[in-house]
Amino acid sequence: MSKNTGRTQFRNVDVDQFDENNFQDDQTDEEVKGPDEAEVQNFLSKKSYEDALKAVLRNPPIGSKNQAVKDKAFNLVMRVLTAFKTTDVEKVVNSLDNDTIDILMKYIYKGFSSPTENSSAILLTWHEKVYAVGGLGTIVRVLTDRKGI
Template sequence: PHARTGHCPPRPAAHPAAAPAPQPCSSFSFLSWQEEAQGIVLKVLMSFRSSEIEQAVSSLDRSDIDLLMKYIYKGFEQPTENSSAILLQWHEKALAVGVLGSIVRVLTSRKTV
């Protein structure tokens, strides 16, 4: 506010807050961003050595385990060479920590990855 009048000065039209929000590139849709994110997460999961998986899973909380399970199941839907074997290792370790409740929560969740 202005010191003498107590009113805020008018905002110039060129003020950044007055500009329209940036729009995403028209060549990308939400689904393509989601698919790209899935691909990145699956690449990260595939990059772990078998001996590192248990430690990684044990550091996660319940909601993180549920999210991990969603990505594991998404990976099972679109298998690549050797991905199923690695994802089964992740699934085994995640199931040991999250027990059957994590599977039930993932299968009944309306939110997908």
């Protein structure tokens, strides 16, 4: 006769948590406000583009359900990215940390998905420089991330 194996006391790992039918996205209780537009505008008016980029990437609306906040943040990022001269892009990207580079790459791919006039050329320049610093891992993390910007 066989023994009763219905007991689960021997389990060390809860395998039910990995069941795709039970999967739930991470829920955020607090609403993300996005970047501070006044601060970014202040940096842009002073022509301090590097500080404007760091400010706009500091508080991205990742996981926010509010589409208006996401669109506002995206438009602000695009305004900052288009303000840079092509020769200054590499220096600025080299000064960013890995998490910020991933966030920037998310915005670049979002810009590719909804191009405007002349934005594709600017985004390709940024993509080239971000890829040079972040490598293939940055692209993979952006494309496999469930939480969109």
